[in-house]
Amino acid sequence: MATLYLIRHGQASFGADDYDKLSELGCRQASAMGRYLALHGIHLDAAYSGNLLRQRETAQLALASQAQTVPHHVDPRFNEVNNDEQLEHLVPELVASNDRLRALMDKGLRESKDYQKVIEAVFNYWVSPACQHPDIQSWEDYSTGVRSAVRDLIAEQGAGKTVAVFTSGGTIATIVAQVLGLGGEHTYKFYEPIFNCSVTQLFYSGDKVSLSYFNDRSFLQMMGRESDENLVSYR
Known part of the structure; x- marks a missing residue:
């Protein structure tokens, strides 16, 4: 049995000119994550991330x-859903109705909170059969890429390994839904x-992948109490 940790990146810089970098809180979250793994004897054999800066910074x-x-x-297949692309091309279609x-x-x-409401509407339209926009990556292409990235990681690492994937919320959600046999x-x-910086744990053996737990941030709550700071955030 091998273990795969799916770790969301720390808080990014929402509202800044460059969103794709960790905020000060995001850096503290990522460092706390690393200390937690080390203190609890979780020794990683390998790590993966997409090529987004916030993912790579969290990993480092x-x-x-x-x-x-x-x-x-x-591996760019672990990148986030391209929300900017979807907002640009799909929102004009959706606001009409x-x-x-x-x-x-x-x-x-x-x-x-307003941004998240728009993302919800756009995402659910994107994964539906009604969305056939030619200028954006399709749900089918994106989700197939995520599935193949996990499959290739398992094949590369093999049995008995402990591996972390530093990625984003949309990618983690896609993997979890796939493991549970659920559609878009x-x-x-x-x-x-x-x-931000939560942990989802999967086990795999051969081609079989199972979900152990989802979206755990208890270590951030614990370590935040020890340092008298709030390390928990959604966005």
Whole structure:
């Protein structure tokens, strides 16, 4: 039996000119993650991430606490869902028939909660058969890429390994839905609640993959109490 940890990146810089980097809190979350793994004797044989900066930064900060150097493989199939692309191309289609979404767009997406409401509408449209936009990556292509990335990782690492994938909420939600045999219409249910730097644990043996636990952030709560700070965040 081998263990695969799916770790969401630390808090990114929402509202900044460059979203794709960790905030100060995100850096502390990633470092806390690394300390937690080391303190609990979790020794990684390998690590993977997408090529997004916030994913790679989280990996680097977490892996710094490992006793030995951990090989870090970068695979863009572990990148996040391309929300910017979807907002650009799909929102104009949706606002024509969705007054609530139009009002949010008119208000502007300066608040994280408003941005998330729009992402929910866009994501659920994107995964539906009704979405056939030619200028964006399709759900089928994206989800197939995620599935093949996990399959290739398992084949590369083999039995008895402990591996971490530093990735993003949409990717973790997609993997969990696939492990549970659920389609795209159920995936957003796992996407929205994922905390920054939370851990989802999978076990695999051969081609069989099973879910052990999902979206655990208890270590952030514990370590935050020890340092008298709040390390828990959604966005």
